[in-house]
Amino acid sequence: MNNVKILPVFTRFSWQWLLVCFCFLVILHLVPTYFSIGLLGLLYARSPVVLAIWLALGAALVAGFVGYRSRGLTIIEPTLATLLYALMIVMMYGPLIGSYVFSLHPASEARMSLLLLASVSALSGSVIGELLRIRKERRLKLAGVGSGSKFGS
Amino acid sequence: MNQRTDPIEIPRANEAPEFADGFLWKLELITILALLAILIVGGYFSRDIFMYFRLIGFPWLHASQLTISAPYSDTHSVSLPSLGIGKQMFLLAELLVSFVICPTVFLFGWHRRRVNRERSQNVRSLSLDSVAYGFCGIVTVALAISVGPAAFLQGRSTTSRCEGDASRIQREGMMTEMSLIGVDAFIYQLRPKELGGGDGSFAGYGIGEKLSRTDYGEYTATVKSDKTLEVKGNSARCATNTISVLVDTYGGTYGWRFEGNWLGYG
Numbered sequence: 001m002n003n004v005k006i007l008p009v010f011t012r013f014s015w016q017w018l019l020v021c022f023c024f025l026v027i028l029h030l031v032p033t034y035f036s037i038g039l040l041g042l043l044y045a046r047s048p049v050v051l052a053i054w055l056a057l058g059a060a061l062v063a064g065f066v067g068y069r070s071r072g073l074t075i076i077e078p079t080l081a082t083l084l085y086a087l088m089i090v091m092m093y094g095p096l097i098g099s100y101v102f103s104l105h106p107a108s109e110a111r112m113s114l115l116l117l118a119s120v121s122a123l124s125g126s127v128i129g130e131l132l133r134i135r136k137e138r139r140l141k142l143a144g145v146g147s148g149s150k151f152g153s
Numbered sequence: 154m155n156q157r158t159d160p161i162e163i164p165r166a167n168e169a170p171e172f173a174d175g176f177l178w179k180l181e182l183i184t185i186l187a188l189l190a191i192l193i194v195g196g197y198f199s200r201d202i203f204m205y206f207r208l209i210g211f212p213w214l215h216a217s218q219l220t221i222s223a224p225y226s227d228t229h230s231v232s233l234p235s236l237g238i239g240k241q242m243f244l245l246a247e248l249l250v251s252f253v254i255c256p257t258v259f260l261f262g263w264h265r266r267r268v269n270r271e272r273s274q275n276v277r278s279l280s281l282d283s284v285a286y287g288f289c290g291i292v293t294v295a296l297a298i299s300v301g302p303a304a305f306l307q308g309r310s311t312t313s314r315c316e317g318d319a320s321r322i323q324r325e326g327m328m329t330e331m332s333l334i335g336v337d338a339f340i341y342q343l344r345p346k347e348l349g350g351g352d353g354s355f356a357g358y359g360i361g362e363k364l365s366r367t368d369y370g371e372y373t374a375t376v377k378s379d380k381t382l383e384v385k386g387n388s389a390r391c392a393t394n395t396i397s398v399l400v401d402t403y404g405g406t407y408g409w410r411f412e413g414n415w416l417g418y419g
Contacts, residue, residue, distance in 0.1 A: 016172070016177060019180075020279075023183070027180075027184060027187060028287055028291055029291075030187075030191070031187050031191075032291040033295075035255070035292045035296075069279065070171070071171055
């Protein structure tokens with residue numbers, strides 16, 4: 001029978017993963033958008049709902065990947081990185097679009113909702129990623145395929 | 154004790170490095186370059202935001218629109234957007250990246266990863282290869298998903314534009330033919346009765362066979378008074394579209410009325 005060692009619930013904050021997650025969001029979310037589905041539909045439509053869905057979905061997927069791929073629990077880092085990324089999106093495209101989402105009008109509370117939604121979505125994504133990772137490790141452990149874990153055997 | 158309830162032991166020894174050598178600074182460099190490229194391209198197109206979105210968003214749709222619009226440009230019904238050589242090169246580069254490079258890298262990378270996975274079960278460190286593979290995969294999948302709806306929307310837009318052009322041509326064709334009918338009626342009312350004319354009146358006028366039914370529409374004439382004739386035309390393409398006009402004794406037409414969908418002309 002194996003010795004009992006529980007994975008620490010809270011691990012040290014990793015600046016590296018914060019940076020990597022932000023870079024992933026730019027490279028794997030923003031740039032592919034330019035090349036494929038286009039910002040035309042997202043931004044020219046001036047629909048905050050479409051923008052929110054685009055941002056939340058991308059943040060959840062990237063954060064989920066980071067949570068799955070990183071060692072230990074990596075939840076705060078993707079969330080913070082996504083918050084910074086969403087802030088950057090709002091600042092970058094605000095003057096370009098002129099949508100009320102980005103204006104200083106009181107109705108621009110949608111902007112705060114956008115940031116909040118992106119962060120919550122990233123948090124959820126990273127938690128799901130972590131759960132998937134733990135589940136996979138447990139499955140491999142039970143199957144006796146130690147070398148299948150990303151931690152080696 | 155059931156083994157399934159055992160907590161997981163996480164071995165810490167012999168761990169592969171989490172990131173490959175130089176991964177972090179290379180990733181940062183690429184990110185900075187990507188952001189700079191986005192800002193530079195945004196600045197380059199800042200004078201024409203709509204063009205910027207079209208080129209950035211749907212370069213392939215833009216290219217197809219240019220192809221479709223080219224024949225219409227001769228009739229001046231459609232103005233082709235002018236593209237400088239720089240924007241054309243940008244469009245071409247984006248098309249190459251989206252449709253050639255990304256799918257190729259993704260599909261070959263997928264195959265290579267499958268082969269490598271069968272050889273080794275170990276998870277490798279994060280490297281730029283993985284990021285490039287992920288980027289190309291996302292572009293490929295996103296394109297594959299968005300091509301259908303976007304092409305459908307583009308098709309609808311093109312169809313409605315063609316219908317608009319057709320209606321315009323239709324309308325002008327019908328108006329020309331109705332003016333001809335007016336001239337024909339004028340000649341009729343000038344002729345004396347002995348020569349089969351109206352002798353100063355439209356009474357008894359009938360549209361000739363060749364003029365009453367053409368590719369543009371069907372026409373009927375109703376004598377309102379001795380001095381006034383009403384000509385009414387039904388569109389051959391759209392039955393609900395009708396045009397009516399009055400003809401005076403000098404053959405002049407007045408009081409054009411358009412009913413149905415004539416793109417706001419009526």
